[in-house]
Structures are given as C-alpha cells and as structure tokens.
Amino acid sequence: MTVKSQNFFSPASHGFVRIACVTPKVHIADPQANLAEHLSLAKRADEAGADVVLFPELSLTGYALDDLFLQQTLQEAAKTALEDLITASRNMRPVIVCGVPMIIEGALYNLAAIIHRGECLGLVPKTYLPNYREFYEKRWFSSGHDLNENIYFAGKYIVVAANQIFVARGEDAFTIGVEICEDMWSPATPSTGLALSGAHIILNLSASPVTVGKSRVRKRICEATSERLMCAYAFSASGPGESTTDLAWDGQSLIYEMGMLLAEGERFASNTLTFADIDVDRIAQERLRTATFADARLFNKADAEAFTSFDYTPHDLTDFHRHVARFPYVPADPERLDEDCYEAFNIQVHGLMQRLSTSNTQNVVIGISGGLDSTHALIVACKAFDRLGIPRANIHGYTMQGFGTSTGSRNDAMKLMKALGISAEVLDIRPAAKRMLMDIGHPYSQGEKVYDVNFENVQAGLRTDFLFRLAGEKKGFVVGTGDLSELALGWCTYGVGDHMSHYNVNCGAPKTLIQHLIRWAAKKEFDAKTGRILQSVLEREISPELVPIEAGVIQRTEDKVGPYELQDFNLYYLTRYGLKPSKVAFLSYQAWKDKYTLPEIRKWLELFLFRFFTISQFKRSAVPNGPKLISGGALSPRGDWRAPSDGNAKIWLDELKANVPE
Template identity: 30%
Template structure:
C-alpha cells in the first residue's frame, strides 16, 4: 500500500526564556502547516524555551510555564490534523529531562527523552526514572525512546539532538528493530565551519531506506559562546531532498511501508599514517566555503548580540594590524546585513610609544577603503601622566610600561562606548587567548570578541582569500600589505620606521602555536603532539626548535588560564574553544610541571 504524506521541518526566531512569545510562534507555525495540509511538522529541540537557557532550565518558574505551554498547545491542537513536535524541559522529582512530545488533534501522542548530552548539558539534564511512562501534571505519557509511534500504519520515531551522535545512533536502533518509516531529529546543534556538510553527510547515511527530518534551532539563541545551526533538512533514501537555513523545508512522498533492516553501523576511525600529517588540520580545503561560513557565523553572532541589547553602534580600536582588520571586516559585513549606515561604526586609532608608521598608515588606508572615518587619539601624554602618578620613571620599558598603553586604549574605547551607547568590539584571537598574549584588563577586555575562535593562521587564511577575490582595489592593496606586516604588539619605543618587536620572536611561530592548540584541544598527549609536529613541519623546523616552542606553548597555556577564566563573550567557529563557560576548562592555579617534565624526556 502506498501512502502520500507531506512532511515539513521548520524553525523560527525564538526569544530565550520567553515562553509566551515562543508558544505564540509555535502556534503560528502549526496553523500555517495545517493550512498547507502538512501531515507531520518537526520543530527544533527545546523550542518552547530556546536551547541556550543553560542553568535557567532548572528554574521552577520556567519549568511550570513550560508545562502550561505544553497543555495549552495540546488544547490548541484539538482541531489540528498535523502531527507536530514540541521540545521543552520537564521536571521529574529533582531531575530535569530534555523532552520532545508529539501532539495531534488534542492529544499528547507520546514522548521522547534525550540521554546523550553535550558537556554543558550534563550539569542540568538527566534521564527519567522510568523509560516507559512519565507523569506530567496529572497525565501519564508513554515514552517511546528507541521505539516508535504508529499512526495510520506509518511508523515514526524521534531521536533528540545528540542521541544521534552515539556510536550507534538511536534512530538506527529503532530502524533495525522496527522498520521505521520516518525519523524525526529535533536538534539544538551549534554551528562551526563545515558543520552543514557534516550534518548532511550524516543524514545521507541515516536516511537510507527511510525519510529523515532534521530541524535545529538558530535565530534568537544566545551568541555568548556559540552560533546555532538553524538548519532544516529532509533526507530520503540516502539523498538530501531539501536543506535550508532558517527556512522551512517540505517533502511530499509516496512510499511503501515495508523497509529493509539496517544491520550494521560502521564507525570509521581510520587516521592518516604518520608518514604524513597535515600542518593545518583545522582548515577546510575549500577556501570559499570556509570563508563564507566564517563570515556568516560571526556576523550572525554579532547581529544577535546587537539586537538583543538594542544597540546600533559599535566602537573598534583599529591599529592596522591583522586582528583589528579582521574585526572590522566582520563588522562591515554585519552592518550591511542590518542595513545600518557605516557612520555608526566608530573607529579609533590610538598611537603611542611603539606605534610604527606602517601599521598606522594601514589603519587609515583600511578605513578609507570602506569610506569610514578614522579618529586619532594620541595617548602618549595620558600614559606618561599615568606612569608618573604611579611612580614609574616613564623610561624603563618594563611590563608596566607596555601594559599601561594597552589599558589606556581599552579605557578610552569603553568610555567613548558609554558616551555613544556603542558596543566595544574585541580583536583578540584564539592564538593569543591560548598563550595569554594580551594585557589583562587591557586588550583582553571588550564587550564582544568576534575573533575569539579564530587562530592567527585562520585570520591570514581568510584575509588572503579576500585579497584574491575582492573587487575593491584599495581594500585589496591594504589587506595585502597587512598580510606582509610582521605581527607585533608595538608597545616598546624603539624605531617607528621599522617593526622590531615581533610577537613570533617572543612566543614562537604562529603556525606551530596553532597546530599545538588544535591538538591540545583534541586531548592529544605531549608525545602525540610532538610526533605529529615533527612530521607535519619536517621541512620547516628541526626537532630542537619544535621542542623549544612546545615547551613555551605549554608554559604559557597553563599559566595564562586566569585570563581565560574571565574571557569576554564570543562565538565559537569550531567544536573546541577556550570559553570559560562552554569550552576547554582548566584551573587557574594548575601547574604546568607534568607537561614540562614530559617534554624534557622527548627523544630520550
């Protein structure tokens, strides 16, 4: 027997924790689907609250509002023929359960729970006491994890979010046992560069001999540490039928009920031989996709933050170096998307004792290329007064001398930000964050850090693509020179004609630091990182040099954790970050000795 079904996966712009608003949007989405004769509608995980509520999920007021919303939607669905999903947190005793319910024609048909959590979810969510029923208010709802609901001979299962990230995904278990017709995967997946392709590849595999609907929350979610996917995808018989971001996708399908059994699932874990190792394992081969993803994710994050706080101005310290250049590029793109005038981008260059003519000149050329005014505030006098006030001779070029300049710049930006009601945009990158190469409460601090998940190597990768592809000749020329300019904090008064204080002479080559950082976040051991680096950089550095900078890397990484512990909000572009809220966490008073001792023993 053949069945004709119209299926839809859809998300909407949520408001975090605003259950009344989200419920209203859900009703609008359901009504439209019903009017469009949709048979099954998939909405994202935790769509009643938003997925980025974090510890707010445990708040009793939130939980009660969620249950009220669920039963209001149940009542609303009395005349709704569409089967639809709703995701929300449910309290059972002292446990908070991440659940999805299927509703239709005034009934809660069944429930599904999540039992495979992201790291930050483990502190909030748990699994129910029983896996067959859960009591919500005075109603017992049947649970169908790894099983199915059958409606009109159609077998439907739900696998929430990371339940599909297990070695054997829940949907495969359900399919192999029960010949499932339709798999629903409501998700709250965070976005990183290349994640769309990864998700689509997974769905191609999981949709073999079935139909697979995927919907992930997106717009409106917090951009404190992540940007959320916002993808809606439908796969059928191993092919992607529709895939859109922040737009609904439909599929009308005729199919037989009988399905083939999936008997085996292979988790491929083959790794390249150590006769070769990639120098840049964090970069995509397709430069265009990489750059487009980076701009889309980071501009969405900035837009979300600005809209959330009703802010229409930003302020940026533009030095003419790589980091502030990249931040400006993201800002300009975000303002284009928001249709905001460039006059609301407030740029300041603040030369001091170590500023070179080259970087200062490039700052002005960059602003000119975008037709944005660049304001200049010379901070030498202000810093000298401050140094005199604290009893510094103003001549000894020590840490206080250097950091006073960085902190003066930060103070100026924040004060003007207060005057102008503007968001102070941070420029620090992942390489600097890894090594603590920033002035504590100086350039370390901002209102929102757009570069925080990009390494220096990635910044160069993106800017080089723009040099190759921009049609703005002025921009092309200045970006090319910025790429060729040695990276420097420019805090020492030596020679304004020439950059003599070079960062890579102090902390090591960035390509090594970024390689070490990537492998460290992958939990590779000291020995593994060293062996991989020797192979990857065999034509660039000898063993002694790699060992020297590996030791420096670990020493700086561990001792600078206190700076990362108070890092500014900033979106992640990969699955691994140094965010103190959702990233790789270390103790600020941890010792580096265990790593340094193991490095000393390398090649013994």
Template identity: 35%
Template sequence: MQNNVRICALSAPIDQSDLGLGAQQAAERIAELAQQHCPDLIFLPHHSFTGGSLGSVFQNGLIAEQGQQLLPYLLSKTAMIKSAVLFTLPDGGGESCYICQAGQLLGQFRADSTAGLFTFTLAGSRAAVLFCDPAQLVRHAGDIARSGAQILLLPACQPCILGYSDRVLRQIKEVSAALGICVALCQGGLGGSSSPWVFEPQTAVFESGQLLDFGREIDGPPVSCVDIDLDILAAGSVPASFEAACHTQPVEGQRTLMRPLRQNPYILRPEQLDELFALQVKSLAVRMENTGIKNLVIAVSGGLDSTLALLVCAGACDRLGLGHEHITAITMPGFGTTGRTYQNAKALISALGCALREIPIKDSVQVHFTAIGHDGQKKDITYENAQARERTQIALDIANTVGGFVVGTGDLSEAALGFCTFGGDALANFNVNICLPKTVVRQVAGRVKDRFYGAGEVVQDILDTPVSPELLPPDETGEASQKTEEILGEYDLLDFILYYHLKYGMHPQKLYYYACVAFSQNYSADYIKEKLQLFYRRFFASQFKRAAAPESAILTEVCLHTLQFQMPGDMSAKLFLHAVEEL
C-alpha cells in the first residue's frame, strides 16, 4: 500500500593515494546502510573512489587499471546485500558508472556530462542518472522532462566556492517542483585535496519541490536515506514515455516509513504566513478597486475566523488609503453567545476603529420560530441554522444600506467538513479565508496580531478561546456548551487528512498510515481511523454547500475553489468508507 521507493545517497570518503582502501571503507558503509535501512538503491557521488582533485593524474593508466580491478571486488561485496548500488570507476576512456545488485552488473554507461541521461527502472519506478554541474541543472530540465523519469539521481563532485551550495539547492528545488519529480543529490570530494579547489560533500533529496532530507559533513560522511512517495510524484508530474536500459528489483521485507511527515504540511516557513496575509489583503483590495465599492460589512463573533477576516478588511482599507470607518463590523449576540466572545468582538472592533453595529438576534429568531411552527425549545439543527441565517440576512441588508459588500469569514476546514450553514455563514459576497484551513487561520492571526495598534491583546485572548459555533445556550458556568473539536475532532489531525486528500488524492489506507506515523505521539490508531471515517462522511455530504460558495481568490495550492476541485454533489462516501473499514 505504501508504493514508496527508498533511496540512499552516500557521500563516502576517499583515499586519493589508495583507491582500494577507499573502496573497502565505502563497501563497509554500504553494507551497514543496507542492513539498517534496507534501501532499494544506494548511490555514491561522481568520482566515487578517486575524488575530484587528482587533476591530470586521473588520466594516468595506473588509475584506470586500479579502477577496473576494483569492479569485481565491489561486485563481490554487493552480492551480500539486497540493495542496488550505483558508483563510478575510472577506466581507459575516462570514467564509467555502474549499477549492480546481488553481485550482478545490471548497467554500465559513461559518467560524464556529454553522456546525457541514463534511464532505468528502480524498484518499479522510473529513474534516471545525470552527470552534470548541479548548479546548472535547469539547463537540462527539458531533457529530464522528456525522459519520463520520476526520480533523478545526481552523482556529483564539483568544487565549492562561496554561494555555490545555495545555488545548487535552489536549482534542484526548482527543477523538482517544476517537473513534479524527485531529485536526489550526492556531492562528493570528502578526503580529497584542498588545492586548488575545496570540495563540500553533501546530500539532499527533494520531492516535488519539498526538501525531504539534507546531509552535510558534520559528524561524518553525509548520508540521506529517505522514502520517495510514488503516489505524490504521480499526482504532480506529467506522464511521458520511458525507456529503461536496465532494471533493479525492490528490496523485500518490513520497513517503517523513512520520510519526514509534518503535522502541519501547509506552512513550511514562518515568512509564508506574512505572504499569505498579504495575498488575502490584496485579493480583497483588488475586489474593492474593481467594483468601486469602498464599504465593507462583516459579522464579527469574537471567534477565530471572523477575527482574521476583520484584520484582512483593515489591511485592505490601509492598502487603499481608506479609514477603518469604511468597515461596518456587526456583532449579533444570540442564544449561544458567551460573555467572553461578546466582549472580545466589541473590543476588537473598537481597537481597529471600525463602525460598530450591535444587533441582538434572539427576538427576531424567536419570531421566525413562531412563523415556522418551531417551539424554540427543541435544540435541533433548525434551532442552530436559523440563527446563522438570521445573521447573514442582517449582514446582507446592512451591506445594501451602506452601499458595501459582505466579507465572508468561513475557512477551508469548515468548507471541507460542511461545518457551516447553507444560506447562512457559508454565504457572502467575497470570502477571504476560504483557502486557509483552521490551523493556518490560527497561525496567520497570531503572526499579524501586533501589526494593528491596540488589537494584539484581544486577538491573543481570541486565540486562547476554544473554537465554537456558539449556537446552543452556554453551560451553567457561562462557557460555550459547544466546542467544535469535541464535536469533530482536533483540527491538526483533520487538516492533515484534508491536505493529503486534496493535494495528492491519496488512497484512504495510505493516508491512514501516514496520519498514524505523523501523530503517533498524539492519537491512537483507532482514534485516527474514527476521524478519517468522519472526514469522508462529512466531506462527501457537503459538496452541495461548496458548489454554492461565494467568490474568492485562489491563494494556496490546497483549496476547494471550484476551479481547483470538482466532484458530483450527490456522490456517496461509500467507497472510501469501505476502504477505511478494511484497515
């Protein structure tokens, strides 16, 4: 079910005066890695046993002779392990690259920049080897794309000058992201001379632009051993024809997952939070400019989503040179509103200098209950949704009154799980949060809260308040009787599931396995299975709400905008739930 290929880049030390000694030490390290991690392939850098500093001596016939004598030795050593091994050796014509497994030579080709790509199947995946300066990798992007390879191996041994390593990593990341492939680097030179060049051994593995592992010479020879997910590569790459010159076999046996799995895969660097908020602000400011509308209307509950949306409104007005009085912020206390959220809503609106409107909805909702024959005592879905729809009606009518439009506050997690009211809070003129899952909404709000004078303290208290729709009366202590994460489950887990479901279309059983690995210290396997079932049930049942979603900008890779994601509104979750049941 994993459909992964494990590769290991090993930048082994060399002995430039004794090729045999370097080969012996490398063979010992290869055997250790094969036993510890069971990789499908272990590959060494270019000039695997000579290094890159021999200069003219490399052309000497003795070096070629020694290199060819090492071939049977290395084949005998690899006969003792299951992993395929890739290395280079000098020969009479320069240098050749060899791929062997179980003591058998599977492939041999020229190891120089003029040879082009050598393609082969690696444990069922499509792989290619390229000898070039990794800092010039972009020049080869066309050939790489046409090769049809999913995994590109870069054995290298280039001298390092100031800034070179950074350029290499940028090039690899760009090519990996643009082509949706894995690029693995193994840069050699450990043990070589420092005159006239210095070599900086390092290893790195990128998968669809994401760094999975990076090794440098700190405590020993750099090593990167990681699982490449072929399903993720298939989701991001364009199929192409592929011709294999040789084939390696997968390594059989039980292996635990060997790849980083972030619990929050949406945000990789804190600076991305700044960029995301700036995009939210720009999307709203552009909408205001293009429509000529200068007034915004927003319902502010004192909760997390409306807080971030209000900060976006303030940022958009700042960008356009408009005062915050152009924002009509409405607080509409109802049957479930607590004192904490009520006071926080008013405090935030006041701190930002918006136009505050306070409109209680209990009486109007009670009138509606009487009209439809609801006694108001039964705390059912009608009781809850009537409040959400009343608030939306008020916001839309006030927007008509002030000549503005309603800014939606709903987020990606709510849209995915259908935790919103059709014709209620799901309805607006323009939504600014819809591309952000709840965990990211929290991060962005925390990141930008101190940019707005006087707002930081109240935003922090909102961040500390449990997420709740507050549609049922508070408990006897005055606290919210509804807590969303007690109803649905923890957002960190649900947002993780959402990410892999949307971005990669991951099989439910594999998604379950990944979630169990990522959250092994947080939740039990049975609990994760339960929440995966809940996710699929709610996700498929809620498409009709998403199909009627307000306009919004596409701000992230993972979102449910109708241009990014389509599905039938009447599709059942039966197939997916059955797959989870079989776990």
C-alpha cells in the first residue's frame, strides 16, 4: 500500500482534488478581452495547484447580451476565442470549464466547454432554459435535453450532450459532471443523473442575477444537492462587468461537499479565485456504504451519454484549502452546538424513559464515581424520572470507595447526589477486594505493592457485582455509564465496570461530546448549585482511580490510551468514513499541528488502530442496549458497526507505518 505521491504533506497525496471557482471581469460581447481574463485567471489557478477551474455561464461572451447572441459576428468571435483558449491550455495542468454560445446542427446552444491540455474533452449544453420574469433564454437558445451529437471542432471529434462524465485517469481518479445555472433550480436536475452515473464533483456554470436574499437561496440549493447526491458541488456565478440594463450581478462562488460548505468567495468583486480541496475518497466511501445510492442508480437506469477520460497529474503543493475541525463530534458554531446538545441529551433521556416504561420499572441503580461519565448518566436519569413523574429518590446512587478513590471525586459524587435529591449511599469495596485478592493469591494480599491490571479489575468487577445485586434488591436495573470513546479503545473490563449494565445511556456519546453535554445541562436543565458541582466535575482530570493514593502513582487515563481529543478524531474518520490510516493522520495533522507533532499523532493513531481492531471488538460484540446519538457513530453490533471479534489490525498498521513519516 502506498500513498499516491511521495509527499505526505501534500493533500493531493491523499485523494484531495482542488477546485477553483473563478469570477472574471466580464467584457460585454468582447470574446478576446474575456479570453485574456480567462488565461490570466487560469494561470493563477494553475500556479495555486487547482485541478479544476470553473468559470461562470457564457463566460467567453458575457451572459446579458440579449439579441446580440443571434449576431453571426458574435458567434464567430466566441468560437475563435474558445479555439484560442483550447490552444493556450496546452501548458496548463488543470481542467478548465468555461461558458460559450455555439451553433450545433442549425440551433444555438448555451454550452459549457470542458478543456484540458490543448483538447476540448466535450461540450455540455444547458438543459433547462428559464423563460419567466426577467429571463428570455428560449428567445435565443435551444434546450440540450435530447442533444447527442459528435462534431468536429478544434482538431478532433467532440461529444455534445448534457449527460456526460469526465474521468481523470490514474491513482488519483475522480469524475466530473457539469450542469448550467437553471439546471440546478429544476425539480428534476441533470446533476441527479450525473451523480448516479458516477460523478464525484458537479460543476455549475451560472449567470444568476442577484436580488435581495437570492444568495441564501443558492446556498440552500447547493447544500441540499451536495448532501442528497453525496457529491461535491461547485457553483460560479457571473459578476461585475455584466450589463446592468435591468439586472445586477454579485459573482457568488460556492463549494460544498456532502452538505458541508468548504469555501465561499467574495461577492461583488471581480478577478477572484475561490479554492477548496475536495475529498473524493470520502464521497466514494459514503456512496459505497449507502445502498440507497446504488439502488437509485439501478431503479433510475442512470447511464451517461459519454465517458471521456483524460490523464491527470496531481500537484505537489502542501497548502490545504479546507478547514478540518478538531472536534468532529462537537460543532464549533455555538448555536449548532446548543442544538446538538439539546438533541443528544433528549435522545438519552427518552431512551431511558422508554426502557423504564416498557420494563415497568420504578427504580434504577447507578455507580457514581464523581467522574464525567457517571455524572452524565446520573443527570440523564434524573430528567427521565422527572418526566415520568417518578420520585428521584428511586434513583439509587452508590459511591464505591476503592484503593485509589480521591477525596475530591468522593466529595463531588456525594454533593451531586445530595443536590439532585436521589438516594445516596457510600459502599467501601476495599474489604471485599482484599478478600478476593487473598483468595486468588494476588501478591498484594501478601504485602507486596503490586498494582497490576488484575489488581484494578478486582475492584472494577466488585463494583459491578454490587450494582447488579443491589439492582435485584431494589427491584430495578443498572444504568450503564461507559461512553463511546471507551468502547472504541476497549478501555473497559469485559463484563464489568464501564462495559456491562442493563441499559447504557452513554454508549453513543464520545468523551469530547460528554463534556459539552454536562456543561449544557448545567445551564439549561439544573439549578445554579447543581451547576457549580457539575463544573467541578468537568475540571477534574480523567482517571480510573484504582491505584492507592499512598503509592504515589497518579493515574491519568490519557497517558494510557492517548488524548481523547485525538482518539475521538481517529474514531470519527475511521468508522464514519472508513478512510485509510495515513489519510486520517494527514487530517489530524492539519487539525492539530499547533498542538501535536506528526510523530505524536502517528503514535496515538497506531495505538488506536491496535486497540480498536485487535483487542476491543469482542467487548463491543456484547454491549448492552443504549441509544445511538450521532449518525455513523454507534459501535453496537446492532447499530452502525459490525466486525469479527477475532480480527486483527495488521493491514491498518502496515498502511500507517508505510505512509506516515516517523
């Protein structure tokens, strides 16, 4: 397995395709002047590593020409400018997509010309011609709906058809489809057939005069189209220089990928370039895992009129035109985060409410350690009981002191349970643990300071034994506390502790999100006193607290399993999209390079791969029920993730070691 080029730090090495949306200064009815603008901007885009350069609709002539389109002089001048652009493109690396009017078989068409290295790969006609309000396109142009011609132009035969796919050959293969302006506003868009025929990237050459609020509408359409079709969608509209006889133009540029806005250009400006790096692998993987996409292709008999391939040479630049969120499970936008926390918290609450109702149960048992996960499970339980009208006293919380329990954790646990008004008790598991250690012949029982895994697991196992037996005594069930990150890393003892319960409200929540859920609930769902205790829990370092304090050992979970902020990042891209480890490392480096070095990122990813693929699946295969919170983010064998319990990590580790520098 090898990365597509030797430069790990180049996005092109990891399947990213760079799009440039261009807004040239328009020269009305002057194709040679427009050609000069095209050549200047295309050269700039080429130097910046663009793989595809997208110009607006009718960019070689201008859009607002009205009856000038029917002038033979203009038609011939446009054709000459296109031929000159094709010739000049020989020394340019990117695919250039521009707009031009042209007569085909006695009719005038509004066309997109797809050009690469001195050749016209194809001509795509506009299908839907607006002929309402300010638009009169049917006065000049014919629809390309049924057009499928081979014409001889610029030294070769070229296909002229709407439903064409352009395929980049080589390891970095990607596919392009093209539609023009009104095509995307139609109820039945050409882009649907293009995507189902295999196009990863849909390009829209647009004129689109601007009115108040129209930019928002364009964004909504582009966003929805890219999400529904699982594609990238690039939109480039006409800008300054177009005739303002009755209209105005803002030159809006937009690049979306599967519903996510990657880049938006400056409006009301000319000679601008807007770049974004498209993740073609991510698009392909999403389509692969979504059977509906394949069914839609089959049921709609989606077949392109032509597939035209071209040789593609990736750039070797190391700049990256794409924002990579450090916390993919946690939106950076405060409003979106608030909405996500509201939904996630209520999913958890209603999941527990349903389980209580269907099991006809009035009591639950929870182990409260004073840490993040048990704290969150407790506040979820409180709200579930409130909404069902069951007294909080029926929530039985137990703080079970072990050899390493800190005073701070114990105090926060007790304060929280008291503030929430649940039934709270302290159980000292140390006598039972000492007896078990003695019965199994552990060195600790002989006075040796041996604090190994079994020493820790005896405590974890006893806590679970107590909780299950207490649940029987209280005629209730055990609410689990283990989170999604721990399931991914296998950071739980099989059958006990964070692994086992009767119902786990936290199983769909990654560690990085749980912190925000607690913070959100503290503000939105509970009083100020409870909120202060919750804040204290948030400030404590994550630790299992199983080694005696007098041993002088400070247990930090992240020293063992890696920073949760990195491991949640790895979890997201490996399970949600199935990306290769080297690409996950590249994305992680882009997001975290101000905090972690590449060797650190590689080290923790290597640990993640080993734990996730080798030593954790048998635990995940036996997890209790619990609610899924995040799309593509569940590890239950009944949910998003299914894998053999006896798998191994070899090929993932090999790929990482071969392609990520140490």
